[in-house]
Amino acid sequence: MSPTRVLVLNSGSSSLKYQLLDMRDRARLATGLVERIGERTSRLRHTPRSGGTVRERTEPIADHAAALKTVAEELAADGLGLDSPELAAIGHRVVHGGKLFTEPTVVDDAVLAEIERLIPVAPLHNPANLTGIRTARALRPDLPQVAVFDTAFHTTMPESAARYAIDVRTADEHRIRRYGFHGTSHAYVSRATARLLGKAPEDVNVIVLHLGNGASASAVRGGRCVDTSMGLTPLEGLVMGTRSGDIDPAVIFHLARVGKMSIDEIDTLLNKRSGLVGLCGDNDMREIRRRVDEGDEAATLAFEIYIHRLKKYIGAYYAVLGTVDAIAFTAGVGENAAPVRAAAVAGLETLGLAVDDALNTVRGDAPRLISPADARVKVAVVPTDEELEIATQTYALVENSN
Numbered sequence: 001m002s003p004t005r006v007l008v009l010n011s012g013s014s015s016l017k018y019q020l021l022d023m024r025d026r027a028r029l030a031t032g033l034v035e036r037i038g039e040r041t042s043r044l045r046h047t048p049r050s051g052g053t054v055r056e057r058t059e060p061i062a063d064h065a066a067a068l069k070t071v072a073e074e075l076a077a078d079g080l081g082l083d084s085p086e087l088a089a090i091g092h093r094v095v096h097g098g099k100l101f102t103e104p105t106v107v108d109d110a111v112l113a114e115i116e117r118l119i120p121v122a123p124l125h126n127p128a129n130l131t132g133i134r135t136a137r138a139l140r141p142d143l144p145q146v147a148v149f150d151t152a153f154h155t156t157m158p159e160s161a162a163r164y165a166i167d168v169r170t171a172d173e174h175r176i177r178r179y180g181f182h183g184t185s186h187a188y189v190s191r192a193t194a195r196l197l198g199k200a201p202e203d204v205n206v207i208v209l210h211l212g213n214g215a216s217a218s219a220v221r222g223g224r225c226v227d228t229s230m231g232l233t234p235l236e237g238l239v240m241g242t243r244s245g246d247i248d249p250a251v252i253f254h255l256a257r258v259g260k261m262s263i264d265e266i267d268t269l270l271n272k273r274s275g276l277v278g279l280c281g282d283n284d285m286r287e288i289r290r291r292v293d294e295g296d297e298a299a300t301l302a303f304e305i306y307i308h309r310l311k312k313y314i315g316a317y318y319a320v321l322g323t324v325d326a327i328a329f330t331a332g333v334g335e336n337a338a339p340v341r342a343a344a345v346a347g348l349e350t351l352g353l354a355v356d357d358a359l360n361t362v363r364g365d366a367p368r369l370i371s372p373a374d375a376r377v378k379v380a381v382v383p384t385d386e387e388l389e390i391a392t393q394t395y396a397l398v399e400n401s402n
């Protein structure tokens with residue numbers, strides 16, 4: 001029998017999330033997370049099968065290569081090592097795929113070179129993704145390594161949404177355009193939202209709000225992305241944990257000319273010291289809500305700025321789509337923070353948008369509606385599962401090539 005297991009690696013700038021799945025029944029055999037990679041107190045949290053005892057390790061883990069080796073040890077301890085003949089492939093989340101990669105792709109040297117070429121436009125993400133692929137390849141050179149790109153789902157955007165209004169020749173020369181990110185999540189969640197409404201993806205228009213540490217919105221018409229808030233890089237759009245999202249580009253010239261900051265300093269400012277953390281010192285929405293409830297002014301203003309931006313994108317994508325069947329909240333903040341969901345649609349009743357307070361505060365892991373029963377536009381909480389989506393796409397690719 002051919003192997004049916006897929007290991008999924010989601011390498012973030014300082015974290016590595018992983019899942020081992022059996023694609024016969026999509027069962028999770030193990031899941032885990034390595035956090036604070038590169039710091040002295042890195043932490044690994046490994047959950048062997050649902051219901052198994054969670055194991056934690058705190059030790060310095062220098063880089064993503066070391067992180068993956070530690071993960072391999074934990075899997076081996078459960079008899080699920082990377083040497084298993086049941087492993088069919090390793091699926092990797094790759095954040096920036098440029099214009100070239102519109103589908104999941106089996107990695108070879110040319111693919112690696114292209115992912116490397118894109119590092120300047122995804123400096124926080126692509127290097128970690130590359131290390132993950134190279135380390136996995138060294139551990140299992142015989143296995144297909146499949147790259148699943150955050151940008152792929154957005155390649156259907158029309159030129160009117162993807163082009164910036166800058167000199168065409170300059171834009172073309174430097175491949176400057178809106179690529180969009182979190183596409184695996186936007187694809188998965190828009191399909192799951194259609195299912196929740198009892199409809200086919202082709203028959204619904206959905207606004208997806210992916211609100212994690214990084215955050216993005218997308219407008220999905222009949223299953224195809226028609227606009228998204230992240231751009232050339234994952235810096236544009238919504239207010240995020242540490243990223244500014246939209247600003248007047250002239251802020252950068254001003255900081256360089258008048259503030260005498262270097263380009264690298266401004267890059268770090270906008271990517272790592274802005275967003276919620278820049279506004280109030282915290283990037284965890286749980287902590288911000290706790291401070292808001294205590295009357296903390298900086299946290300309250302940060303929350304209001306976050307919501308204001310979110311509401312602007314809901315309005316914009318409502319206009320882009322013309323008619324909207326549902327708005328779906330997803331990722332860490334979207335799935336868990338009821339006050340964010342309530343505030344984001346507050347006052348939008350004339351657009352047919354409202355949240356039922358009782359439904360909004362119910363917690364759970366299943367996709368669910370939180371709008372009143374008679375709502376014209378449904379508001380939904382739809383947990384994302386990027387790892388399952390990556391595993392599904394990876395397995396489909398290797399199964400078809402067998």
Ligand SMILES: Nc1ncnc2c1ncn2[C@@H]1O[C@H](COP(=O)(O)OP(=O)(O)O)[C@@H](O)[C@H]1O
Pocket residue numbers: 211212213214241283284285286331332333336337
């Ligand atoms: N119960 C909760 N209430 C509010 N926010 C939460 C809750 N749980 C998680 N979050 C938020 O989710 C964020 C992480 O989301 P996640 O989708 O895991 O992000 P990423 O994949 O970018 O690391 C955290 O920064 C935190 O603010």
Ligand SMILES: CC(=O)OP(=O)(O)O
Pocket residue numbers: 012095125150181182212213214215234
């Ligand atoms: C593209 C991106 O912003 O990803 P993340 O939210 O994982 O940082």
Ligand SMILES: [Mg+2]
Pocket residue numbers: 212213331
């Ligand atoms: Mg994420």
